[in-house]
Amino acid sequence: MIVARRPPRRLARTMRLGEERLGAARAIKWALRYVFPDHWTFLLGEIALYAFIVLVATGVFLTLYYVPSDTQVIYRGPYDLLRGEQMSEAFRSVLDLSFNVPAGLLVRQIHHWAADVFVAAIVLHLIRIFFTGAYRKPRDLNYFIGLTMLMLAILEGFAGYSLVDDLLSGMGLAIAYSVALSIPFVGAQLGYLIWGGQFPGSSDFFPRLEIIHVLVIPLALAVLITMHLAMIMRHRHTQFPGPGRRERNVVGTPLWPAYALRSIGLLLAVAAVLFLVGGLIQVNPIWQWGPYHGYLSENGAQPDWYIGWLIGALRLMPNWEPTIAGHTLIPNPFWGGVLFPTVVFAMMFAWPALERRVTGDYRRHDLLDRPRDRPVRTAIGAAFLSWVVIIFAVGSTDRIFVRLHIPYEEQVHFWRVGVWLLPIIVFFATRQTCRWLARTGSHPLRAWEGALIARRPDGGFEVLADSPEGPGSIESGPPIGTAPGQESEL
């Protein structure tokens, strides 16, 4: 049935054209044979990368229409409810893009959704990296690059939706200005520097913000992504322990052809989901918010999800604002808007070195940990995550009040204490769960129960292992990569 085919000679001719000029055959061969270990969590970073590609493609389209100007104009476009309203040229240009340009609204909504997915994929990727110990040497450097990209991605997203100058984004910029002003000693100078004067700033502000959003941060991200991928290829991927998998090797699917097709499939799937939600699910309907004016605001204002943790921190903070000799030492927005994110990122940056010091493990690691095999690290990570997630959730207390009628003020009072207590509970609960899972060898989702037994010659039974893999197997043994006597829970 199957007819043998000759290798396609046209390909050979094309290849020869390139080879005579570049001599890249060796590099191409290396790339085609590059091995990708299979695990679904390895796709989270790829999703972020592909969302970035969609962001660049749609973003280029949007820049062709956006006008970075705060000049006040009267709207005369097709949207009845805003006709005759005074608004900035920036806001009008986005309205025109949405209503007058064919496929303009589609592209804008895809761009907005892609930004939300981009940051979400990075955060999930980071969570996987942390709980499997993938940040350890030699990848700590790459982990720092990843954290930097997360910070830039959040800034980039904020800058992007702030450009629109709708009522919601204007409120966000007012808060950003207040946070800038809250930095002790130099805050006002910094705020004036960025905005070109007192908020809402000079006419230079939107052009500045646009350059930051369309050039400076994307360029930085592109450079960092390149470094991130180059370093991954230098180290090769990490892998979970498994048959034949060791610290020194990497087992998986070579790039060509199966993995390339699957990865292209993922790129297309990410793009497909973004195009479908961009077409079918409304996001950031700016014509409902209306134009921003400093004396206006809307109720139930919620930012894009990745800013939620900062809103939560600003809301949760008591009204501390220490003054000294007539000067305001620490204006209140500093706590939630500057100190909190600084602490969160500082802890994440410091973690690999901290862990090395505490465990004394300075070796290179290429095999991943299962989270349950490191109960203390997993518990610290879970507690830290719960701390941030609670503060994130506090950002929605007003919606909870509206929907569930739990008084806003009582929620805030509750979480001012709960934000410290719950992570402690999470720490102990996670540590116990991990120890129990490691001891019993059971899988939380597959729920193995039982033991492997063998009959002895004398007729009795002998328990070989609590888990189906047998004694000394990777699943039930001590964490891979742990030298005898150096077993650590961290």
Added chain:
Amino acid sequence: MSDGDDRGTTRLRALASMLAALLTARALRDAFARRRQMRRVPSPGPGSVPRSRSGSGSGPDSGSAPRSAPGSRSGEDPSQRELPANRRAEAIVAILLVGAGLFAFGFTVVYAAAGASTQLLGIALGGGLALLAAAAIVAGKAVVPQETSVEQRDVLLKEQEMEQVLEIVESGGEGISRRTLLAGAAGLAGAGVLTAAVTPLASLGPDLDAIHQTAWRRGVRLVDDQGRPYSAEDVQIGAFYTALPERGDPEAFGSGVLVVKLPADLIHLPPARRDWAPEGILAYSKICPHAGCAISLYRYPTYQPTSVGPAFTCPCHYSTFSPGEGGRLMFGPAGRALPQLPLMIDGERNLRAAAAFHEDIGPSWWSVHRGQS
């Protein structure tokens, strides 16, 4: 020609199998099930490359030859390579590709049609991409050869090479006697250039004095967003009004003020502000002193016995201020009271500012002028 006939039958058969695949929902599952069965076949063992029938992609140096790791336990070499020969999966991929093409062309059709709807555009291109994604994934999992291979990681730290690099670098400084002098001079030059590079930043920020200024001063009339002056009769108990300074820039940060009227028993102003609220009409900066949002929630007690009194609330972080008590903070994160604007009523019963704000409006900073209360 018989060859042509053969190709005709093959095509017909392919079409039939495509249709069959289209009709049976189990096709996809079968395709994957087959692949799973296949994968259970162990590889022929280290050192040998299974030859594919097509003969392509498996030269003696193709790199797929699994090299067993030193010290690896026997029977654990996971290398394997399988050829799927899964015609049904090939048919599915073909159908998906055709579908993707149709959807993608659909995008152009919808775009060209008058009144291109966002939803249809999204479905067309998103659907096309989804089918394309499915085609790529099915092809990657069930059409092309499935291979698991093993590669060795590089050793990163090579002491000898590192030493050589260090020697080369250090040899570049041979024969230099005044190292400290040169390093110092280079440091000075670097610092100078760096300072020069950041100096232009200073031209970004204008003079800070304007931060204390607003358009409000004695005699400025309060107008609404259409420029109509507020008269004392416009202001009703239980509602709140947004006022702007007449002939002031409405977009300026300090321009917006809140105006409310309270019954006398709810007004408890500090003694110094006793005449700031003529006829019970009070005005406050609309900009929250916490984070600069406009305050747009006003709570007025409809049932006095159980209510905590009138309040302004900022919708951003829910700082809550008492309008009857000079803007005292009742709840929330704001570190200062809401700045109050002294009012007066002129001969035409219009509301006017009786003075400028006595403190800074907007968020706090190092040298913010704080109110007395």
